[in-house]
Amino acid sequence: MHIAAWIIIFFTPLMYTGHNQMVNVERYLYLSVAPLTLVGMFYFNYLHVVPKYFFGSRRRRFFIVNIVTILILGLLLNQWMHHCRSLFDPQMDHHRMPPPMKPYMFILRDMLYMLMSCIVATALRLAQRLHATEHAQREAEQAKTEAELKTLRAQINPHFLLNTLNNIYALTAIDATRAQKAIDELSRILRHVLYDNDRAFIPISDEVKLMTDYVNLMRLRLASNVKVKFTPNIADDCTAYIAPMILISLVENAFKHGVSASAESFIDINITADNDVITCHIRNSNYPKPKSDHSGHGIGLQQVAKRLEIMYHGQYKWEKWADDKEYNSKIILYDTKLCNH
Numbered sequence: 001m002h003i004a005a006w007i008i009i010f011f012t013p014l015m016y017t018g019h020n021q022m023v024n025v026e027r028y029l030y031l032s033v034a035p036l037t038l039v040g041m042f043y044f045n046y047l048h049v050v051p052k053y054f055f056g057s058r059r060r061r062f063f064i065v066n067i068v069t070i071l072i073l074g075l076l077l078n079q080w081m082h083h084c085r086s087l088f089d090p091q092m093d094h095h096r097m098p099p100p101m102k103p104y105m106f107i108l109r110d111m112l113y114m115l116m117s118c119i120v121a122t123a124l125r126l127a128q129r130l131h132a133t134e135h136a137q138r139e140a141e142q143a144k145t146e147a148e149l150k151t152l153r154a155q156i157n158p159h160f161l162l163n164t165l166n167n168i169y170a171l172t173a174i175d176a177t178r179a180q181k182a183i184d185e186l187s188r189i190l191r192h193v194l195y196d197n198d199r200a201f202i203p204i205s206d207e208v209k210l211m212t213d214y215v216n217l218m219r220l221r222l223a224s225n226v227k228v229k230f231t232p233n234i235a236d237d238c239t240a241y242i243a244p245m246i247l248i249s250l251v252e253n254a255f256k257h258g259v260s261a262s263a264e265s266f267i268d269i270n271i272t273a274d275n276d277v278i279t280c281h282i283r284n285s286n287y288p289k290p291k292s293d294h295s296g297h298g299i300g301l302q303q304v305a306k307r308l309e310i311m312y313h314g315q316y317k318w319e320k321w322a323d324d325k326e327y328n329s330k331i332i333l334y335d336t337k338l339c340n341h
Contacts, residue, residue, distance in 0.1 A: 001124050005042055009035045034110070037077050038117045044069070045121035054122060055129065066118050074111040081106065163252060164189065164217065171221045178220045185217040193245070201241040201311075201338045204273045208232045210244075211251055215269065218255050226265040233272040240273045240336035243311045247271070247280050249304045250329050257327065258284025278333040286327040304331075311338060 009032065045066065053062035164186055172179040192210045215230045222228065251269060259265045268283040308316050308331070315335035321328050 001120065005039050009039055033080055034077060037073055037110075038113055041069070041073065041114045041117040042121045045118050046125060050122050050125040054125070066115075070111050070114045070118070073114060074107050077110050078107045161190070161193075164214075167218065167221055174221070182217055182220050185213050185220075188213045189217070199244060202244045204238060204240045204242050204278060204336075205234055207242050207244065207247065208234055208271060210248060211269070211271070214248060214251060222259065223261070225262065226259050226267070228267045228269075230269045231271070233270070235274060238273055238275060240275055240278055241338055242278055242333065242336075243307060243338065246304060246307050246311070247331065249301060250280065250282050250331065253301060253329070254282050254284040254327075257286065257288055260285070260287050263287075273336070275336060276334070278336055279330070281328070281330040283326060283328050286322055286325055315339075 049062060049065055053059070053065065168179060168182045168186065171182050189210060192206070192213075212230065212232070215228060219228055254267045254269070258267050263285075265285045265287070266283075267285075269280075270282075271278075271280045273279070305318070308318060312333055312335050315333065317330075317332040317334075319328070319330045319332075
């Protein structure tokens with residue numbers, strides 16, 4: 001818009017020159033007053049009137065200032081152009097005098113041009129303000145999302161660690177050797193939590209290693225009546241990424257609700273991934289907690305839902321279905337590069 005305005009300054013005076021008239025510096029400068037007036041009106045509004053009055057909730061003063069300015073400049077510009085015609089085209093004044101109403105038509109024309117200049121300046125300022133407002137809103141939403149995500153991560157670590165330590169504590173009363181092995185498994189899991197969980201996304205292979213360590217850790221404390229099957233199907237050349245520890249709560253939930261102390265139980269974890277889609281399907285026998293058991297309070301699954309919405313908004317599907325014998329949870333992630341984040 002600014003470049004266009006300056007082009008008007010340099011080229012509009014040539015439009016006032018007839019075919020048989022010579023263009024010289026003096027004539028050019030005299031005729032430049034008209035386009036300079038339009039540009040001056042533009043910058044007067046763009047730099048001063050619009051920010052001070054229009055955006056300052058003083059719209060009445062905004063219109064008064066512009067109307068008075070346009071009237072004064074319109075009259076002065078008409079006198080100036082009449083002076084230019086007398087100076088450079090004296091014969092036209094003697095032999096081709098304009099009709100009585102013609103000067104007023106010139107005034108109205110010039111005022112209309114200045115009004116258009118005012119409108120363009122106001123519209124440009126409004127567009128810039130709208131763009132700045134949208135940008136600020138996007139930054140605020142991004143900051144809110146990042147803060148919420150950090151809060152969720154801070155909740156994940158102690159929640160996951162507490163449940164795992166409870167498992168090891170139960171195991172120490174059964175077999176000290178197996179408890180030592182469990183601690184070794186836990187150390188690898190904590191290494192993953194400490195160094196990978198702060199990253200926005202990690203390779204899917206790293207997440208599978210975490211799930212493998214967790215499943216092996218849980219196997220140490222399970223009785224023979226529980227059948228656990230973990231089937232990762234990740235190609236060697238797969239370059240998919242995933243938000244860290246977003247699936248572990250589903251695995252944890254399966255061990256919590258899919259294991260019976262005496263009845264036959266099963267847990268079947270299947271995870272597949274290519275460069276386009278990541279799918280995690282967990283099946284387990286359904287042994288829901290009694291209402292008197294308030295351990296966990298469903299925090300893990302709530303975190304999964306929030307993180308999915310933050311990290312994969314519009315790019316995921318979470319299906320859950322169950323009957324009296326079996327519970328299914330299936331998450332499909334379509335954004336393997338985390339473009340949303």
